[in-house]
Amino acid sequence: MKPAPFDYFTPATLDEALALLAEHGADAKPLAGGQSLIPAMNFRLARPAALVDLNRVGELSYIRSERDGRGGGATAIGAMTRQRAVERSELVARAAPLLAEAMPSIAHPQIRNRGTVGGSIAHADPSAELPAVMLALEARFRARSATGERSVPASEFFKGLLETALQPGELLVEIAVPPLLPRSGTAFLELARRHGDYALVGVAAVVTLDARGRCTAARITFLSVGDGPVLATEAGKTLAGQALSEELLRAAADAAATRDVDPPSDIHASAAYRRQLVAVLTRRALARAFERAEGNPS
Amino acid sequence: MRRSEDARLLTGRALFVDDVRLDGMLHVAFLRSQHAHARLTSVDASAARGRPGVVAVYTAADLGDYWRPGPLLVPPPPIAGLVFNPCTQVPLAKDKVRHVGEAVAMVVAESRYLAEDALDDIVVEAEPLPAVVDLEAALAPGTPRVHEHLPSNLAAHAVQRKGDYARAKARAHAIIKRRFRYDRGASAAIENRAVAAHWDQRAEELTVWDTTQAPIPIRNGLAQLLGLLESQVRVVAPYVGGGFGPKIMMFYPEEVLVPWAAMRLGRPVKWTEDRQENFFATTQERGQIHDAELAVAKDGTVLGVKDVFLHDTGAYDPYGLTVPINSQCTLLGPYDIPSYESEFTAVFTNKTIVTPVRGAGRQHGVFVIERLLDFAARELGIDRAEIRRRNLLRPDQFPFNNDILFQDSAPLTYDSGDYEPALDAALKAIDYGRFVREEQPRLRAAGRHVGIGVVCYVEGTGIGPYEGARVTVEPSGRVRLATGVGTQGQGHFTVFAQIVAEVLGVDAGEVHVVTGDTREFHWGTGTFASRGAVVAGSACHAAAVAVRAKVLDLASRELEAAAADLVLDGGRVHVRGDPGGGLALGALALKANPLRGAVRPGTEPGLEATAYFGPDRGSTANGVHAMVVEVDPETAQVEIKRYVVVHDCGRVINPMIVEGQIHGGVAHGIGNAFYEQLVYDEEGQLLNASFMDYLLPTATDVPNVETTHRETPSPLNPVGAKGVGEAGAIPTGALFAQAVEDALADTGVEIREIPLSPNRLFELMQEAR
Structure with missing residues (x-):
């Protein structure tokens, strides 16, 4: 259970990461928390030629409230935010209690310490909690590539078994969870x-x-x-x-x-x-x- | 008393085989069969041999004379009319593969990564054959044969009888007849198997580190295979992360090939099994199908049992008939069953080899008898606990001979026991009467589905042939103890030290224990069949008693006092009534090994003795487990509310270790009953070969286990001990079935199989509608 050979890159910024993904195209895989990708590589079920490790890209890790001018903004979560951080966030508990309630069901604390919100969503495992929760909450996903940025609603993001609307070279960078309506x-x-x-x-x-x-x-x-x-x-x-x-x-x-x-x-x-x-x-x-x-x- | 080995284990200072790292060490990966059953037409390793970093690739053809089937490890007992077809595993498949994961080629490379890369380069041409998977279909005429030199897939057939079952049946008030299926799973030790070997050309000595439960037989066998003197081979079983049976399955392909490659290549070689390999290449226990009937009188007295069963032995049967004979024998349980007719057929299938796993077939037998008693109780309108009580053996019936042969070829004779108080203790601990009369009706009225179960079992433990130990008092006053059995976490270091310390009057912390290193001790068999404390423990005791005699002999001369007046205490010998005087053991050890002067004729130097212990037959432990469960009938989820164990393993040497063994066993049992299952498809492919889909119970799935010890000493050994290693795992399936069925009484579900799962329970409830 050792992975096949691969090249390994450790960009420090989002722009560097996107440039690497653009350069290596479909042969490259972004590495987030690695809780699904690494086992798949160890079983040699996944054999990416290159790994672009996002764990040093600090700018993708945050949870913040976006003010939209009408008093109740979305909760924005950076794609590399650890699941454990979301689980412990008071902001999430207040603004997106469904997400907070679902977090402890994601595997075990050890895995949530490492696993990321964006990684789970982009992996799109049909048994994962976060895709279903985001679909229920009508979240929007911000995707970026070396050439541009777009926002995709959850309802258009999940395309099938382990498939999403993300294109090669495109990275999920942020999840925006809209506020709940009163009552x-x-x-x-x-x-x-x-x-x-x-x-x-x-x-x-x-x-x-x-x-x-x-x-x-x-x-x-x-x-x-x-x-x-x-x-x-x-x-x-x-x-x-x-x-x-x-x-x-x-x-x-x-x-x-x-x-x-x-x-x-x-x-x-x-x-x-x-x-x-x-x-x-x-x-x-x-x-x-x-x-x-x-x-x-x- | 706490376990002396734990500080070392918990702080990462214990040596495991994978920790062995030597200069120039090479690493191994095995190419394993993707087919359950196929004819091998060619294995071409030429491309792999050319890959940079690859040192050697071996196929069956490359092994020459070294290729030979493994030994038959356990010849079957002399049962009259027995049919037994031994077919033992081979080091690398030649001509044919017989189960998924069977080793086909061995790659030796500079790293494990490179070795695994090279597996892709090997080209195997194979013609797939239909796989033999289903136990019943395996014996149907025209079925493909796993071993083509045999007329069918029959591996063994045995009938054992006591009394006259036909007469019992004729006299019976009722015959309770059912078909039962009992499937077991992987042992799933936390450490997989590993072998490292180093051939020292200057010393002409081979050292093998092996996760085996039986280092001494491995040493002897390797010496023979490799043409070396036994003294040229040192096998070390260092700390091993759980054995549970499969690590005794001696002479696995990897165990035979890694030392051979190390000698051939002149470099140290290591192979560490990964978890995926473990699911295919390490032996398992698996399924049996029983057609059983119970002849019972109106008052619930059992008149006889008849059982006909099929046993899946997998692709080879190197371990003989231990597992089905355990099932056959353990079915009789703690009960007085006057007539018994038991017939089994062991069947070859295209699946991983079956050998004992903690319990080793006993579960299957316990499940059959306990379920039959439950159904009889219901039919006769007798309480479940009461029907058991009416059939228990009485204390005055021991030693009790069951008139059939046990796995060790000795008559199945229970040495001692006191069964009814154990049942009473369990009923009291779980508050059976009040639960059945008050709590259950109240909760049921509120719509809750709660159930209770209580089952009894015996465990044949501590079989021969023998173990040995050497005890030495060093001049420092510290005591060295060497014994041959390997250790896999049981607490041998603590328990053996306790036994010796008590005899020699020293603190247990002063006893330094070595196990599982053939350079330290090379007579013995191994750790299996719940025999460590019983057999090796008794040998430690015997060696300590012999050293004590030497100590007293020398001290009586030195202190000019009769041996009978001497006291060993606190690491000193003193004359009774003079605790301040006397001599330290270390001082006596020095005197026993003089550098100058004369010694008395016949004197042996030092305070050292080696002794052996071999029981005539095993000692029989017993126990009662009880549990309360709640089932959500909408989701078929089961929650264990309480779990009670009353256990009698004779004299308890270390209560904490006994409890730990029981807790671990119960966890194994709960896994077996509700979580773990090896799911093979009809092609013989294992569908859940990872811990993602093979579900081991975790700490949160195992309830708090409330334990009560009872002590009925065994008369068969000086310690009075009986084994406890497997006990916790044995009755759990039967208990789970009974309690869940009771909880779902209103659905009419009848549970005749293990393992269960919520999915299977849901199906059973649908069927019962």
Whole structure:
């Protein structure tokens, strides 16, 4: 379990990193926390000719509130920010409680100490928590290359199994999480075989209520049920205009399990078991999100 | 008393094989079969040999006369009518590969990286053959054969009987009949295997560092293979990060080839197994399928058991029939079962070799009898604990002969035991009566799915043939103890020191222990079958007793007092009643090895003695485990609420170490019951060969284990000890099944298999609807 030979670069600035990526093109891989790439290289499943190590690019590590002039700005997270920093951030806990709630489910503290937010999102593992959470939160991803910069919404970023909208030479540099609307509540739940394992199924839910407790917006996303994070549009529709009830939760859970997902079978869970978990977790997560929304009038 | 080895282990000062770094050392990677079953038409290593940094590449053809199948390690017991087809593993596959991961070629290079790069250069041409994977299909006519010189995939067939089962069946009130599947997994020691070898041309001595559980047999075997004197080969099993059985599987290909390459190349050579290799190339335990029935009287008295089972032995069977015979024997448990008919068929498959892993087949037997008792209890309307109580052996029945042969070829005879109080202690510890009468009905009424389980088991431990030890008092007063068994974390350094210290009246910290180095001690067999404390411990005791006699003899002359009046205490010998006087042990050691003057005729120098201990047969430990679980029927997740162990391993030498063994065993058992499974597809490919998908329970998945010791000393050894290394792992599967089934009583689920998983539980619940 030793990697095949590769060239190794340690740029100190973003511009240097982008120049190296431009120079080496598709043969190069950016190295962030290395928690997925390095094992893949050790198994020789990945054999990049060059690694561009981003760990000395300090300018990509930050968490800050972006003022947008209307009082509630997005939370901007640099792509190289360690997952542990996000987990411990008071700003994140306040501005993006769904993200804060999901963080401890990402592997183990040792891995979160090293793993980065951008690395996880750009890797786009369908079992990863961050892509599903960002899709639920309608985050925007800032991508840069040696020749320019663009902003991609989460809904257009994840393209399939380990595939994203990023082009060769392009680097994810920042994640912007928009603020929640008033009377919004969120919840994250997942079931894994052991704590820290990739989830058998995970769900992220955001619901927004009107003053009478009726749902005006809902975004429910899943992980580990498809090629990437899955947005449950049918379940969302069943909630529109409805107030919380046991029947409503069951209807949404049923819609999610039967219409929104087409989960795979693998050695840990059959498709049927995953559907069952989608239903159960959807019900439980929505109940929690509704309850939190009601407790969040401002 | 704390473990003396821990400071060294925890601060990184212990030598492991991979720490051996010598000038000019070369590194090895093995090319391993990608096919489970294929005919090898050619292995072309020429390109690999030309790669810079590569020193040598060997295929089977390059080994010449050195290529030969490994030894049959454990000849089967003399069971009447036994069929046994020995087919032992080969150093490198020739003509045919028989499991994924079987070594095909060996690359020796300046670094492990270069060696792995060169694996890509080797061109293997192979014709894939249909893989033999399923146990039942393996015996069907027309199935491809793993070993083509045999008429079928049958590796062994054995029948053992006691009493008259047919008569028991005719008299029975009920016959409880079920099919059971019990699968086990990888041993998953924290340290993988490793071998380093150095041929010293000037001294003409070969030193081999090996993660083996049995350094002395390895030394003897290597000497024979390499044409050296045994004294020219030194095998060191330094600190080893867990053995659990597979590291005893002596003469693995790597173990045979690395020393050979070191001699041939004249440079030190090292191979360290990586985790992926470990899943394919290190032996495992795996599945059995049992068709079993229990003949039972109306009051729950067991009249007899009949069991017919299939055992997966993998691609080769170098370890004989130890695992299926353990299953066969351990099924009888702590119960008085008057008639028994047990028949097994061991089957070759295109999977990694099966040899003992902690428990070594005992789990399978315990699962069958315990589950049969559960189903009988339900059918007869008897409480689960009560049906066990009614069948336990009574203290006056020991020694109890079960009339069949155990793995060590001795009759399966239990030396001593007191089983009913152990059951009572477990029921009390888990508060069984109150739980069943009050708590469970209350929680069930609230919609909670809680269950309780209680199972009993015995463990045959401490088998022969023998171990030895040498005890020496040095002039410093410190005591040196050398024994041949290797150590893999059990606490031998502490326990052996305790045994010797007690006999010699010194502080255990003054006893310096060496294990697993053939230069220090070269008679013995190894660490397996929960025998370290029992057999090697008894040898340490015997050697210490002999040294004590020498000490007393010399001291009685020096102090002019009768030996009976002398006291050994605090590293001194003094006359009773005169604790201030006397002589230090070190001073006596000096006197025992004079540099001038005359000694008495017949005197041996020094205060040193070597002694051996070989029990006639093993001693039988026993225990009862109980647990409370809660199951979420919507998600099929299981939470262990409480786990209680009552254990009797005879005289407890070190309670903390015994508890540690039990905790580790329970963790292994929980892994086996709910997390770990080697998933092979129908092509014989292992689908989860990494710790990402092969799920070991972690600290957060293992509950707090509440332990109670009981002590029924063994009459078979001077220490009174019975083994404890495997106990924790043995009853866990049966316990898990019983408790989970109880929690899900309203679903009608019946659990007849291990391992479970939430996914499998969900399927079973769906089926039960």
